[in-house]
Amino acid sequence: MTRTQVLQIFDRIRVWQQGDKRAPHKPLLILLALGRLQRGEVPVVEFSQIDAPLKTLIDEFGPTGAGKNRHFPFWHLATDGGGGLWQLSGPANILERPPGATPSLTELRQNHIAAGFAPSVQSALQHETELLQEVARRLLNAHFPETLHADILAAVGLTLLDARHARSEAAEYRPRNRDPGFRERVLRAYEYRCCVCGFDLRLGQQTIGLEAAHIKWFQAGGPDVESNGLALCSLHHKIFDLGAFTILPDSFTLVFSQQVAGGEATKNTLLAQHGNPLIKPQSREYLPAGDFLAWHVNEVFKRPQRQL
Numbered sequence: 001m002t003r004t005q006v007l008q009i010f011d012r013i014r015v016w017q018q019g020d021k022r023a024p025h026k027p028l029l030i031l032l033a034l035g036r037l038q039r040g041e042v043p044v045v046e047f048s049q050i051d052a053p054l055k056t057l058i059d060e061f062g063p064t065g066a067g068k069n070r071h072f073p074f075w076h077l078a079t080d081g082g083g084g085l086w087q088l089s090g091p092a093n094i095l096e097r098p099p100g101a102t103p104s105l106t107e108l109r110q111n112h113i114a115a116g117f118a119p120s121v122q123s124a125l126q127h128e129t130e131l132l133q134e135v136a137r138r139l140l141n142a143h144f145p146e147t148l149h150a151d152i153l154a155a156v157g158l159t160l161l162d163a164r165h166a167r168s169e170a171a172e173y174r175p176r177n178r179d180p181g182f183r184e185r186v187l188r189a190y191e192y193r194c195c196v197c198g199f200d201l202r203l204g205q206q207t208i209g210l211e212a213a214h215i216k217w218f219q220a221g222g223p224d225v226e227s228n229g230l231a232l233c234s235l236h237h238k239i240f241d242l243g244a245f246t247i248l249p250d251s252f253t254l255v256f257s258q259q260v261a262g263g264e265a266t267k268n269t270l271l272a273q274h275g276n277p278l279i280k281p282q283s284r285e286y287l288p289a290g291d292f293l294a295w296h297v298n299e300v301f302k303r304p305q306r307q308l
């Protein structure tokens with residue numbers, strides 16, 4: 001299988017099936033499998049062996065409760081994009097089921113169903129180490145904001161080298177280009193301070209540790225406009241993308257997840273923002289739009305919220 005064929009087969013995976021609703025299951029399973037392959041672990045693995053790490057991964061980087069459907073990608077990847085990417089093995093009475101009849105978690109475990117990349121894909125990825133990394137980069141760029149890339153790679157144990165190469169090649173297949181003016185317009189709208197904590201450090205003339213975040217992710221089709229942007233310090237940007245807190249539409253109230261925990265320092269600083277209003281942008285036209293905030297509440301925020 002050529003490099004181009006391998007890249008095409010991964011690019012064809014069906015995700016974002018219901019418009020902008022997040023389904024990170026398949027990309028996360030593939031990244032987990034790529035990590036195993038890169039480390040030289042047995043490439044075909046029984047579901048029970050990756051059940052726990054897969055659940056942790058989908059719970060952490062997916063929407064609320066997504067981990068309960070962790071077996072779906074393990075089963076459905078086999079028929080995805082016309083097949084040829086992922087291969088199941090196990091007793092015939094299970095494997096011969098129609099693709100839509102997904103076995104339960106228990107059935108997968110009890111019948112020792114195993115899976116891994118199809119042999120032709122696996123040998124191409126093993127033969128060319130850079131190709132494996134390129135597949136991983138494309139999945140990350142297509143499904144997750146950059147704030148989460150390093151954490152996901154660490155969680156699946158993947159190492160990516162030569163990021164310079166990544167950017168040039170990533171640009172070729174991106175469905176649309178990012179607006180380079182987005183960052184500056186968003187920071188200006190919020191007068192160069194974090195709209196959660198007011199952080200506004202400068203080093204000389206330079207703004208430090210302040211970023212323009214997309215409320216509705218770029219990867220989900222979120223536009224590069226002020227009403228879809230927030231000026232956030234690095235910490236608030238990262239935990240906003242992880243769903244630790246969200247902003248309620250209409251009232252612009254900051255609400256934290258019940259899953260956020262920590263000691264006194266966390267309570268006195270981070271959680272002290274819970275229930276506070278967002279620090280507003282300098283003009284009403286820049287206020288976050290309700291539909292973008294609603295997307296974040298539904299697709300990223302880790303429910304349930306703490307009591308107000």
Ligand SMILES: [Zn+2]
Pocket residue numbers: 194195196197198199232233234235236
């Ligand atoms: Zn902040």
